[in-house]
Amino acid sequence: MISNININPEFDFEQSKKRCNLYRKRILDISQTVSALHAGGAFSCAEILDVIYYGLMRKKNENEFLDDFILSKGHSSILQYLILNDFGFLSNEDIDLYCKPGGKLGCHPDYGVPGIGASTGSLGHGMGIATGIAQSFKISNSGSIVYVVISDGELQEGSTWESMMMAANLNLDNIVCILDHNGSQSFGSTKETHPKFYPIREKIEGFNWQCFEVDGHSQKEICSVFDQKIEKKPLFIICNTVKGKGISFMENKPIWHYRSPSKEEYKIALKELGYSS
Amino acid sequence: MRNYFAEALYNEAKQDSKICVVVADISPAGSMQKFREEFPDRFINCGVAEQSMIGIAAGLALKGYRPFCYTIATFTIYRPFEMVRVDLCYQNLPVTIIGMGAGSIYSTLGGTHQSIEDISIASSIPNMQVIAPCDPLEMKEATKWCATKNRGPVYMRLGKVGEPILTQNAIDKFDFGKIRYIEKGTETAILSYGVTTKLAKELHDELKKKGKKNSLISCHTLKPLDIDGVKDILNNHEKIIIVEEHVPHGGLSSRVKEIAQDYKINKDIKSFTLQDKFFHFYGNHNQLLDLHGLSLKKILEKI
Incomplete structure (x- = not known):
């Protein structure tokens, strides 16, 4: 089934870039009203999520x-x-x-909220x-695909590997896992820790x-994976990303995992994104 | 009991294509083999990967399936506890997890394979429902309920093999969430659940020889516990005896005492439970229960 994954022909790289820029701006806006935001990790996967929603996920009907x-990286x-x-x-x-x-x-997605899968x-x-969802699609023969975005930290959890082994055992070629590899966690750079x-x-x-490895901030590179020959196996895409991407003082700084910018920092950040505050 | 479970589940799965079985390298033989052969897509063996077992079951349930997870009790709820809590209970999904060989049944395997706190742990999670059928007939009814009526997560505590039939002439039918009179009297009410209902029955029969008219009650649904039913038991008997294969806290004994306290019902309640202790003892199940104080002789000495 995965060999049939095609990027939506209407997916436009320039439009996607504009949307990603706007996501970052809107997140910064929200950061001025609440403290718990996890902006750094959201900025690192903006392009990934945009490609998934606008380029990959097929609509069954209007709703x-x-x-x-x-x-999976619910933060x-x-x-x-x-x-x-x-x-x-x-x-x-x-x-x-x-x-x-x-x-x-809330800060983490809850099943039951419209559009939230788990x-x-x-x-x-x-x-x-x-993996369970992918197996359910196999049983029901729905032809659907499940996309899952995980973080570096999740790849340190044994449970992730348990299920990766199982997805391969079950020959689930309808699961696509995208790793938001920003290489940064609470204690610093993963390469060092x-x-x-x-x-x-x-x-x-x-x-x-x-497995493919691409630049996770390049919509073009992420999409290019699906132009290549895909095997009948679960598919994994390592997206190399930057935590806090787009705002110079946030990039690769662990403190921005959770922190919200001050008023001054907010102004600078908006300017960097091309908005006047 | 496990073979009756497999048979019951196979029968339900024939009627309902949404029933799946997700196991972690442990499976009841016999009918489960039939299930596996007839519904290969709906039988998933995760290997020794219990966190994955629960996660996969959750994924299936999110898409409308009704999975049953099955392995030894310690590995069905302790090892993947956080998956049980978050994936099943927080999301309130209709997944039944079967804790096989629960309590201290695996007496020779040591503490690693005994689940003497499972009722307390499972009951403490919001949305979780807890059932512990006392005999193969009750197990069939409970399985049928889980397969057809259940709408949320269930922990079902299961024995192993060789449990006697206790409920063929029971006064009440199995009704999820209700206490069940197997025999009814007015003097002493003997409450139990799961495998030790056999011991409760022996106690009941022994007291009967002395001419006493006592009640024998299967409290198969530990959560939600039938509070009105327990109040009636407290109000309508002179004495209460609880026999349970579980540590003293968080099981049936402490719940019944809470209810007595909450509703100001002053009754003589004696509970016979496992001790709050790991025994490094290797003998048969009855010998281990006896060490904890759960034998007919030791109970009779104390009442």
Whole structure:
């Protein structure tokens, strides 16, 4: 089935870049009203999520996708909420009430919220859930595909590897895992704190997944994976990214995993994105 | 009991194409083999990967399937606890996890394979429902309920093999969420669940010889516990005896005492439970229970 994945012909790289820029701006805006945001990790996967929603996920009808998406790195939920807002699953009021009493959107996505495939946030859960979903698509012969985005940290969870082994055992060629490889976690650079985390690609291939490695901020490179010959195996895409991408003082700084910018920092950040505050 | 479970589940799976089985390298033989052969896509063996077992079951349930996870009790709820809590309970998915050989049944395998706190742990999670059928007949009914009526996560505590039939002449039918009178009297009410209901029955029969009219009750649904049913038991008997294969806290004994306290029902409640202790003892199941104080002789000495 994966050999049939095609990028939506209407997917436009320039439009996508504009949307990603706007996601970053909107996240910065929200950061001025709530403290818990995880902006750094959201900025590192903006292009990835945009390609998934606009380039890969097929619609079943006006209100439903044929394919499924699990944001396993649930701490980037704000980005997913904004995209779901653009698609009409969430209202502007929902976004305004992010992390506020009376709202339904928290720092981590909750199953039951329109457009949210599973409750995530605790790392290492998405791969198992996605494997079950992929198997359900096989049983029902629906032809659907499940996309799952995971973080570096999740690739340190044993549970992720358990399910990767299982997805390969079940010959699930309808699961696509995208790693947001920003190489940065709470204690600093993963290369320094966990050098044996590398190499990644060989480990993935050792689990019998087909693996590609691309620049995760290049829509073109992410999409190019689907032009190449795809094997009948689970598919893994290592997207090399930058935590805090787009804002110079946030890039690759662990502190921006969770912190919200001050008023001054916010102004500088908007300017860097090309907006006047 | 496990073979009855497999047979019951196979029968339900024939009627309902949404029923799946997800196991972690442990599976009841016999009927489960039939399930596997007839519904290969719906039988998933994760190998020794219990976190994956729960995650995969959650994924299936998110898409409308009704998975049953099955392995030894310690590995069905302790090892993948956070997956049980988040994937199943937080998302409130209709997944039944079967804890096979629960309690101290694996007496010779040591503490690593015994689940003497499972009821407490499972009951503490919001949305989780907990069932512990007392005999193969009740197991069939409970399995049928999980396969057809259940709408959320269930932990089902299961024995192993050789449990006697206790409920063929029971006064009440199996009704999820209700206590079940197997025999009814007015003097002492003997409450139990799961495998030790056999011991409760022996106690009941022994007291009967002395001419006492006592009740024997299967509390198969530990959560939600039938509070009104327990209140009636407390109000309508002179004494209460609880027999359970579980540590003293967080099981049936502490729940019944809480209810007695909450509703100001002052009754003599004696509970016979496992001790809050790991025994490095290797003998048969009855010998280990006896070491904990759970034998007919030791109970009779104390009442």
